[in-house]
Amino acid sequence: MLDDKDRALLRRLQADPSLTVPEVAALAGLTAGQAARRLDRMAADGVIRGQTAVIDWAALGYPLQVSLRVTLDKTVPGAFDAFLAAAREVAEVLEIQTFLGRVDVRLALVARDLAHYQALYRTRILSLPHIADIEALMDVAAVKSDESLPL
Numbered sequence: 071m072l073d074d075k076d077r078a079l080l081r082r083l084q085a086d087p088s089l090t091v092p093e094v095a096a097l098a099g100l101t102a103g104q105a106a107r108r109l110d111r112m113a114a115d116g117v118i119r120g121q122t123a124v125i126d127w128a129a130l131g132y133p134l135q136v137s138l139r140v141t142l143d144k145t146v147p148g149a150f151d152a153f154l155a156a157a158r159e160v161a162e163v164l165e166i167q168t169f170l171g172r173v174d175v176r177l178a179l180v181a182r183d184l185a186h187y188q189a190l191y192r193t194r195i196l197s198l199p200h201i202a203d204i205e206a207l208m209d210v211a212a213v214k215s216d217e218s219l220p221l
Contacts, residue, residue, distance in 0.1 A: 075104075079109060082098055083121075132162075135179070135209035144174075149199065160195070162181060165177070
């Protein structure tokens with residue numbers, strides 16, 4: 071169970087993950103030692119799973135973002151695991167999500183331009199095993215991209 075101080079720490083880290091422990095402690099009204107112990111406990115409990123850098127892929131030359139919704143041929147034993155293992159090997163695939171329903175998997179990928187995406191799609195994506203159906207959705211704009219919750 072999280073108390074108000076734990077939630078205050080999490081709010082501060084959500085707002086600015088680059089804060090040091092003493093900085094986040096001061097903002098949450100705790101000493102650095104108290105904050106460190108609470109953060110360590112939340113990490114051990116799996117509440118905090120790590121900190122990551124948010125990459126601007128367009129700034130690195132990958133402005134094209136595509137979501138692929140994939141339905142697998144589930145009549146083949148092991149199709150799901152084989153597909154996921156192969157999809158993990160495609161460097162441009164940044165995220166893999168699995169679902170219940172008609173769509174089994176969503177792949178989020180980046181490309182340098184349409185020609186790069188076409189080559190990637192034809193040579194790497196379509197060669198992934200056990201695809202029954204695939205639908206490409208090209209990202210036009212990120213309207214909201216925020217993982218913070220009101221704590």
